[in-house]
Amino acid sequence: MDTIHGKHTRTLDAAGFHALASRYDNVLLDLGAGDGRYTLHTARRRPDCLSIGLDACADGMRKTSRTAPPNALYIVANALVLPEELANTASHMTINFPWGSLLTALLGADPALAVGLRAVICQSATMEIRLNLGALAQIGCSPEAAPDLVRQALWNGGFSGLRTCGLSAAELRACPTTWAKRLAYGRDPRGLLLQARRAPEHPSTLRALGALPATSLSQQQTLYYSPEGSA
Ligand SMILES: C[S@@+](CC[C@H](N)C(=O)[O-])C[C@H]1O[C@@H](n2cnc3c(N)ncnc32)[C@H](O)[C@@H]1O
Numbered sequence: 001m002d003t004i005h006g007k008h009t010r011t012l013d014a015a016g017f018h019a020l021a022s023r024y025d026n027v028l029l030d031l032g033a034g035d036g037r038y039t040l041h042t043a044r045r046r047p048d049c050l051s052i053g054l055d056a057c058a059d060g061m062r063k064t065s066r067t068a069p070p071n072a073l074y075i076v077a078n079a080l081v082l083p084e085e086l087a088n089t090a091s092h093m094t095i096n097f098p099w100g101s102l103l104t105a106l107l108g109a110d111p112a113l114a115v116g117l118r119a120v121i122c123q124s125a126t127m128e129i130r131l132n133l134g135a136l137a138q139i140g141c142s143p144e145a146a147p148d149l150v151r152q153a154l155w156n157g158g159f160s161g162l163r164t165c166g167l168s169a170a171e172l173r174a175c176p177t178t179w180a181k182r183l184a185y186g187r188d189p190r191g192l193l194l195q196a197r198r199a200p201e202h203p204s205t206l207r208a209l210g211a212l213p214a215t216s217l218s219q220q221q222t223l224y225y226s227p228e229g230s231a
Helices: 014-021 037-045 059-066 100-106 112-120 133-138 146-156 169-174 178-184
Strands: 002-005 008-011 026-031 049-055 072-076 090-096 121-132 159-167 191-198
Touching: 002 059, 026 037, 037 049, 037 059, 037 072, 049 059, 059 072, 090 112, 100 112, 100 146, 112 121, 112 146, 121 133, 121 146, 121 159, 121 178, 133 191, 146 159, 146 191, 169 178, 169 191
Parallel strands: 026 049, 026 090, 049 072, 090 121
Antiparallel strands: 002 008, 002 072, 121 191, 159 191
């Protein structure tokens, strides 16, 4: 798979990747990483983790990757065709403020996302997704409809127990991604946080799980980062 380090592109094979990942307790995978700021932040905060940012666009990640610590890795790939080298490695995944094909796949338009997620997650995997309500509106999806659509896509990807809550402007400001800041200081500073974890079992239908709790997650939105401004 292709990795970015500043202006250089390097190929990392499965053996090289597994040798790198084996040095860390956890592997964090951020899909649609944009400029890679979240990956950099989690790598600095969690030296025990390998923090991976993956985006289809290499250019956005060049600057951040140049000064990133050794436990940060930037991969150029389509999130709907995840590199085979990542198989069974991701212990925590994030998708922050997706747009384009990543957003529509998350809302159920492309089953390739679920196939990839199932292939890369390990036993105890957790997932956090942050959505921009404005981006949803642009593709005609209401904030009320989005959780159910994402729930189905994640279920197909091996995750269950989806919980959701709204993100306020203050919570967006504290979130260390560039699009969280843009949203926080924009005209309509509202987001949606969704969390799920790997399904313990994976029966063939979503109905088998029964009702899912709709708990407020505002105190729990920081599995792998500290809100900016905190110690
Ligand atoms: C609005 S930006 C968010 C960037 C970053 N997560 C943040 O919060 O600042 C959405 C990103 O999703 C990426 N993206 C969209 N579809 C993708 C796909 N199929 N595979 C990989 N990245 C994708 C885009 O290249 C873009 O960088």
